[in-house]
Amino acid sequence: MKKRIIILGSIVLLVCLAWTAGWYFITSQIRQQVEALAFADGETAPQLTCATLGIGGYPFNIDISCTDTVIVSGDVLVEFPEVRASAIVYRPTHLLASARGAAEISDAFTGQRSAVSWDGLEASLRLDNWRIARLSLIGTNVSWNDLLFGDAMIARANNVEMHLLDIPERHDATQGLADLALFARATGLDYPGAAVTAADIELESEITRLPDDLREIDTAGLIPAWQRAGGRIDTIALRSKDAGSDLEATGNLVLDEAGLLNGQIDITSQGVAERIGAMIEEPLRTLVLGVPGADGRHLNQVNFRAGTVSSGLVPLGVIPPLF
Numbered sequence: 001m002k003k004r005i006i007i008l009g010s011i012v013l014l015v016c017l018a019w020t021a022g023w024y025f026i027t028s029q030i031r032q033q034v035e036a037l038a039f040a041d042g043e044t045a046p047q048l049t050c051a052t053l054g055i056g057g058y059p060f061n062i063d064i065s066c067t068d069t070v071i072v073s074g075d076v077l078v079e080f081p082e083v084r085a086s087a088i089v090y091r092p093t094h095l096l097a098s099a100r101g102a103a104e105i106s107d108a109f110t111g112q113r114s115a116v117s118w119d120g121l122e123a124s125l126r127l128d129n130w131r132i133a134r135l136s137l138i139g140t141n142v143s144w145n146d147l148l149f150g151d152a153m154i155a156r157a158n159n160v161e162m163h164l165l166d167i168p169e170r171h172d173a174t175q176g177l178a179d180l181a182l183f184a185r186a187t188g189l190d191y192p193g194a195a196v197t198a199a200d201i202e203l204e205s206e207i208t209r210l211p212d213d214l215r216e217i218d219t220a221g222l223i224p225a226w227q228r229a230g231g232r233i234d235t236i237a238l239r240s241k242d243a244g245s246d247l248e249a250t251g252n253l254v255l256d257e258a259g260l261l262n263g264q265i266d267i268t269s270q271g272v273a274e275r276i277g278a279m280i281e282e283p284l285r286t287l288v289l290g291v292p293g294a295d296g297r298h299l300n301q302v303n304f305r306a307g308t309v310s311s312g313l314v315p316l317g318v319i320p321p322l323f
Helices: 002-039 222-228 284-289
Strands: 047-049 052-056 061-073 076-088 091-100 103-107 113-117 120-128 131-146 152-166 177-191 196-211 232-241 246-255 261-270 298-305 308-311 314-318
Touching (some): 196 222, 284 314
Antiparallel strands (some): 047 061, 298 308
């Protein structure tokens, strides 16, 4: 009996030692990968640096904390006080993350400076064999302020959420492509620039023909690769409503071989023309929103042809190539 207890204890000890060695090996690899992000050029790949990088959670979790986080992508620099991420060792395909605000954003090209603050900001990423199964971002009491001249509120919302979900039946395993459904919503939105108060906005869309393996996504070449694969954005519905106005838009957008936008957006609204009267002068306001019908609702279709934006036969402007 004593011998059996010794054998059992030895097995348990070996398992614990193996588990511990595995945990430290995995976390050391993660540390190397995170620290390597500091050597990215910030152009072809975002650069991320941490004043302090901490990794803990032994024995069952992997918890990563990055204090004084700085992210550089092109001319844009974003600074967070702290970013945290966590995953369970035996379920590494489900990642939870949170951030402590406010995040300060600066653009070296335009000189703009702003800050985004929140009471809570959490994200969740679940993978299915490196394909996005679900990506969610939820924020509460989110505020966006301009810091260039003082501290002026640009917009705020009680709740903001975004969900990106895989459409499994459309997965093209042969070509390595996936379709994703996007749902985004903001409630209690205030936007003083357009006299918007306590508005609710919802977006339902589908983004097709994206790479199905996150490891193979090249951020610099993502858009041209997406175009070559026949990708498109289908705006199933964009809805916005507050106490005095509402707007709904549907349509689809694609890029041609030159990176120019093509497609159309159908817009119906009521009370919006009056709301934005001080921002967009006539005749542009009517060209975008259309002429009101007998019921007072404005109807219009905005077309995109090789980068040219038009309302009917009247050109409104030109959007440069996106790659």
